[in-house]
Amino acid sequence: MRLLSCVRWRELSLLPVPLVVPLAGAALVSIGRYGTAEPAVLRLALGFALTMLLGHIGLTVLCRTADQMLYPIVALLSGLGLVLVYRLRPDLAMRQLGWIAIGTVAMLVVTHVLRHPEVLRRYKYSAAVAGLLLVALTIVLGVDPNNSGARLWLGIGPFLFQPSEVLKVLLVVFLAAYLDENATVLTAGTYQLGRLRLPPLPYLGPAVVMWGLSLALLVFQRDLGAALLFFGIFVAMLYLGSGRTLYAAVALLAFAAGVTLAYALFAHVRLRVEIWLNPWADPRGRAYQIVQGLIALASGGVPGAGLGFGMPTVIPAVHTDLVYAALGEELGFAGALALLALYSVLVERGMRVALSTANGFTRLAAAGLTSVLAIQTAVILAGSVRLIPLTGITLPFVSYGGSSLLANYLLLGLLLRISALPRPIQPLRRTRGVAPPLQARDEVAVGTLQTNDREGSH
Amino acid sequence: MSGRIVRLTHVYLALLLLISAATAYWQVVRGEELRASEYNPRRIEEERRTLRGRILDRRGVELAATQDGQRRYAIPALAHVTGFYSLRYGTSGIERAYDGLLSGRAGEGPITRTMRSLLHQPRRGGHVQLTVDAELQQVADRAIGAAHGAVVLLDVQTGEVLVLLSKPLFDPNRIDAEWEQLRSAPAASSPQCSAQNPCAPLLNRATQGLYAPGSTFKVVTAAAALDSRLLQPNTPLPACTGAYVVDGFRILCQPRCDGVYDLTHALVFSCNAAFGRIGNMLGEERLREYARRFGIGTAIPLEIATTPTQFASGTNLSRPAVASTAFGQGELLMTPLQMALVAAAVANGGELPAPRLVLRTLDRSGNTLEESRPRTLGRVMSPQAAQQLTQMMVLAVEQGYGFQARIPGVRVAGKTGTAQSSNDPAVPDHSWFIGFAPADRPRYAIAVMMEFSGWGSLEAAPVARRVLEAALGRAG
Numbered sequence: 008m009r010l011l012s013c014v015r016w017r018e019l020s021l022l023p024v025p026l027v028v029p030l031a032g033a034a035l036v037s038i039g040r041y042g043t044a045e046p047a048v049l050r051l052a053l054g055f056a057l058t059m060l061l062g063h064i065g066l067t068v069l070c071r072t073a074d075q076m077l078y079p080i081v082a083l084l085s086g087l088g089l090v091l092v093y094r095l096r097p098d099l100a101m102r103q104l105g106w107i108a109i110g111t112v113a114m115l116v117v118t119h120v121l122r123h124p125e126v127l128r129r130y131k132y133s134a135a136v137a138g139l140l141l142v143a144l145t146i147v148l149g150v151d152p153n154n155s156g157a158r159l160w161l162g163i164g165p166f167l168f169q170p171s172e173v174l175k176v177l178l179v180v181f182l183a184a185y186l187d188e189n190a191t192v193l194t195a196g197t198y199q200l201g202r203l204r205l206p207p208l209p210y211l212g213p214a215v216v217m218w219g220l221s222l223a224l225l226v227f228q229r230d231l232g233a234a235l236l237f238f239g240i241f242v243a244m245l246y247l248g249s250g251r252t253l254y255a256a257v258a259l260l261a262f263a264a265g266v267t268l269a270y271a272l273f274a275h276v277r278l279r280v281e282i283w284l285n286p287w288a289d290p291r292g293r294a295y296q297i298v299q300g301l302i303a304l305a306s307g308g309v310p311g312a313g314l315g316f317g318m319p320t321v322i323p324a325v326h327t328d329l330v331y332a333a334l335g336e337e338l339g340f341a342g343a344l345a346l347l348a349l350y351s352v353l354v355e356r357g358m359r360v361a362l363s364t365a366n367g368f369t370r371l372a373a374a375g376l377t378s379v380l381a382i383q384t385a386v387i388l389a390g391s392v393r394l395i396p397l398t399g400i401t402l403p404f405v406s407y408g409g410s411s412l413l414a415n416y417l418l419l420g421l422l423l424r425i426s427a428l429p430r431p432i433q434p435l436r437r438t439r440g441v442a443p444p445l446q447a448r449d450e451v452a453v454g455t456l457q458t459n460d461r462e463g464s465h
Numbered sequence: 466m467s468g469r470i471v472r473l474t475h476v477y478l479a480l481l482l483l484i485s486a487a488t489a490y491w492q493v494v495r496g497e498e499l500r501a502s503e504y505n506p507r508r509i510e511e512e513r514r515t516l517r518g519r520i521l522d523r524r525g526v527e528l529a530a531t532q533d534g535q536r537r538y539a540i541p542a543l544a545h546v547t548g549f550y551s552l553r554y555g556t557s558g559i560e561r562a563y564d565g566l567l568s569g570r571a572g573e574g575p576i577t578r579t580m581r582s583l584l585h586q587p588r589r590g591g592h593v594q595l596t597v598d599a600e601l602q603q604v605a606d607r608a609i610g611a612a613h614g615a616v617v618l619l620d621v622q623t624g625e626v627l628v629l630l631s632k633p634l635f636d637p638n639r640i641d642a643e644w645e646q647l648r649s650a651p652a653a654s655s656p657q658c659s660a661q662n663p664c665a666p667l668l669n670r671a672t673q674g675l676y677a678p679g680s681t682f683k684v685v686t687a688a689a690a691l692d693s694r695l696l697q698p699n700t701p702l703p704a705c706t707g708a709y710v711v712d713g714f715r716i717l718c719q720p721r722c723d724g725v726y727d728l729t730h731a732l733v734f735s736c737n738a739a740f741g742r743i744g745n746m747l748g749e750e751r752l753r754e755y756a757r758r759f760g761i762g763t764a765i766p767l768e769i770a771t772t773p774t775q776f777a778s779g780t781n782l783s784r785p786a787v788a789s790t791a792f793g794q795g796e797l798l799m800t801p802l803q804m805a806l807v808a809a810a811v812a813n814g815g816e817l818p819a820p821r822l823v824l825r826t827l828d829r830s831g832n833t834l835e836e837s838r839p840r841t842l843g844r845v846m847s848p849q850a851a852q853q854l855t856q857m858m859v860l861a862v863e864q865g866y867g868f869q870a871r872i873p874g875v876r877v878a879g880k881t882g883t884a885q886s887s888n889d890p891a892v893p894d895h896s897w898f899i900g901f902a903p904a905d906r907p908r909y910a911i912a913v914m915m916e917f918s919g920w921g922s923l924e925a926a927p928v929a930r931r932v933l934e935a936a937l938g939r940a941g
Contacts, residue, residue, distance in 0.1 A: 039585075243473055246469060246473065247466060247469050247470065247473060248466075250466070250469055290504045291504065298504055299504070301491050301499060302499050302500070302502055302504060302505045302507075304488065304491040304492050304499075305491055305492060305495060305496045305497075305498075305499030305500050305502075305505075306496075306499075306500055306505065306507050307492055308492060308493070308496050309492065309493060310579065310582075310583065312582065313582075313583070313585065316585055317507075318506060318507050318510060321506050335488065335491075335492060339492070340488060340489060340492040340493060343485070343488045343492070344485055344488075347481050347484060347485045347488075350481060351478055351481050354474065354477050354478065354481075355474060355478070358470055358471075358473070358474040361470050362467050362470055362471075367466070370466060370470075371466075374470050374473065378473070378477070381477040381480070381481075382477075384481070385477070385480040385481065385484065388481075388484045389480070389483075389484055389487070392484060392487035392488050392490075392491055393487070393491075394483065394484065394487050
């Protein structure tokens with residue numbers, strides 16, 4: 008009986024879905040493309056199933072009380088990604104599986120090692136310095152293995168890794184610690200400027216540094232995606248930490264000003280924007296990627312062409328940048344909606360983890376880490392459907408890419424560990440910095456979400 | 466802080482919702498349009514997978530069919546009729562006009578299309594059966610030989626086109642390989658064109674080539690004079706003495722006007738001066754009206770592309786211009802198809818038959834979808850006038866310049882034409898013949914035109930005879 012009570016039943020009951028998806032998906036791809044199920048299909052499906060079993064058992068042993076929905080969702084996304092990589096670049100499928108396995112192990116290590124995530128708070132400046140060093144290193148030593156025009160990678164021996172993926176986690180850790188410590192000052196504001204209350208200027212320092220960092224990424228590395236992601240994280244966390252919409256608005260305006268300046272000064276930024284605004288001006292040349300992406304989406308229609316029956320491979324860098332277009336073509340609008348629903352649940356679930364923790368730092372960290380996933384997903388997907396210029400960042404857990412998978416599994420490990428922290432018996436009232444009307448609303452929101460949660464966890 | 470977290474969560478969920486709306490926009494709202502985009506490589510891929518339907522001649526001979534993804538054309542002489550089909554260069558002829566049916570796109574509803582795409586089946590097209598006779602087409606091709614030009618043979622009652630030949634030919638089987646060469650050929654015909662040095666090979670001269678009709682147009686003028694009761698076949702005309710002079714413009718008594726004392730002999734000996742005079746007796750309005758009734762001045766409706774013919778470039782012509790028009794020069798520009806219709810109208814008792822190239826369309830299993838029916842383009846002249854004109858055209862073959870078109874045992878009606886092709890007298894004339902047979906119970910009307918070949922009586926008439934003879938022999 009005691010053994011039975013140790014099983015993460017809910018997680019276990021959800022895992023059959025991500026178990027079946029890679030097997031069925033890869034089999035369909037193989038039959039669609041080659042007329043028969045290749046042996047690789049079985050290898051991939053078996054490997055993935057073992058990895059998932061490892062993740063599940065590992066979590067049961069190492070972090071039993073962690074949230075039980077996050078891992079099945081991520082496993083399903085990874086499985087779907089594996090199928091798509093097998094579809095688009097069969098030669099890279101085994102490597103993708105390898106990275107999923109490495110990511111799973113990393114996730115387990117993080118949940119085990121960081122049993123007290125609050126300790127990270129102490130390393131906030133180390134995190135900031137490490138992050139800045141990584142950016143500096145990439146600017147100086149970055150390489151561009153794919154000739155994409157952006158030197159976003161660092162070479163370590165035979166491996167290439169993308170520092171921006173690690174950087175996003177470091178950024179969240181730093182901001183969570185920094186904002187939690189200075190919450191009072193930031194929320195209250197001490198300087199009076201007309202009707203505006205401003206925080207003391209030294210506290211704006213990190214804001215300006217982050218703003219500059221984002222723009223530096225944009226300008227020196229031509230990495231609009233990472234710039235948008237970092238800046239989004241910054242704005243979201245500033246809002247969470249200070250509760251002042253005004254800061255977020257000012258930061259957004261500053262970013263807009265910076266982008267406008269970059270547009271005026273740099274030809275490659277202008278080019279990106281022009282391709283975005285009018286891709287049909289050069290559909291065979293510079294706008295080829297986005298135009299082919301949109302046509303792929305259109306070709307899918309609602310039901311989709313069927314796995315292996317579309318032509319998504321005409322899109323350059325489809326397995327990294329435009330995996331959404333490939334999915335839209337072969338699985339249709341139906342499949343795209345399912346994917347969006349998965350990300351919605353993932354984001355909602357991550358935010359629940361944030362809501363369920365008492366500690367200010369872990370709460371900010373959990374919300375920040377979830378924001379990373381949400382913003383990164385939104386930036387690449389919005390680019391894929393031409394709501395914003397197309398960027399080269401990955402679709403979390405789905406796109407091909409080792410650094411991305413590893414970083415996102417690390418992030419997941421952190422989130423799972425935070426979710427396993429002891430919960431407050433009842434919603435704690437924060438006495439620091441929250442204005443009375445907001446507090447009242449807080450209680451309602453927390454109450455509702457937690458009630459749902461309690462129902463589900465039995 | 467939890468209120469902020471909830472609000473931020475809502476922002477993220479709203480973003481994902483916005484993305485799903487944008488996805489729906491591209492996949493559903495703009496889907497159809499983008500799928501049809503010229504930048505969509507799937508279109509070509511689907512085209513490649515399509516089992517395109519066959520094109521058959523009137524007796525069921527396979528003219529075009531797809532084997533192993535390759536479009537194959539069996540009868541080179543029908544190149545301009547079937548047209549070509551190329552993923553790179555598009556389509557022409559019947560391949561273009563019936564692309565929807567042949568490719569299976571037409572008549573495929575959204576449900577069939579969805580089912581087909583769900584089952585990953587290739588599209589299958591329907592078939593087209595033409596009115597042309599592959600055998601006769603090849604006879605015409607051999608008869609006209611190396612010359613540039615065209616032959617059109619019509620069934621006078623039904624309007625069915627049995628031969629529609631344009632020379633030089635091109636090979637639709639090798640369209641991709643020879644495209645550059647075909648496109649770089651001279652676009653306009655000249656006396657320098659030859660079998661070795663073909664000019665405008667892709668042009669369907671039968672339906673789109675424009676030429677001065679020369680004396681073959683005298684049939685139109687004669688029809689106007691007879692039907693409007695201006696003249697009877699035996700109404701005396703003033704004798705030709707050297708030339709007919711109108712406002713200082715001299716129309717010589719050529720090619721032969723001696724002994725011409727009525728309309729019949731003016732046509733038989735093709736006297737320019739007499740027809741110039743008749744033209745001015747009719748006046749521009751009346752001549753133009755009869756030309757219009759024959760279909761001149763518009764594009765003849767046909768399943769494949771035709772070019773509008775021309776009576777004159779303007780209105781209010783001078784008297785010399787009307788005279789020139791009446792004997793077949795002036796600013797007249799005719800297609801061989803148009804001139805075949807002139808002969809067909811006379812043969813059909815004055816009623817102009819609508820030409821048609823398609824006998825029936827068939828679905829992919831070979832069941833008839835639609836059968837085309839004979840139609841008329843209107844009455845040109847009274848049956849009596851047509852009868853009189855027929856007699857005159859019989860005499861033109863039996864006693865006049867059309868002698869080379871005589872067929873033993875069959876009465877042939879016809880008119881030759883030798884059209885001035887350039888202001889330079891050294892340039893050879895275009896050689897024409899129009900006619901029909903048998904004259905007493907007309908079945909087939911023909912037009913033969915040969916570029917820069919000289920006398921119609923010596924070049925075009927014998928070609929017409931061979932084709933008519935073959936057609937009558939085949940009909941039994």
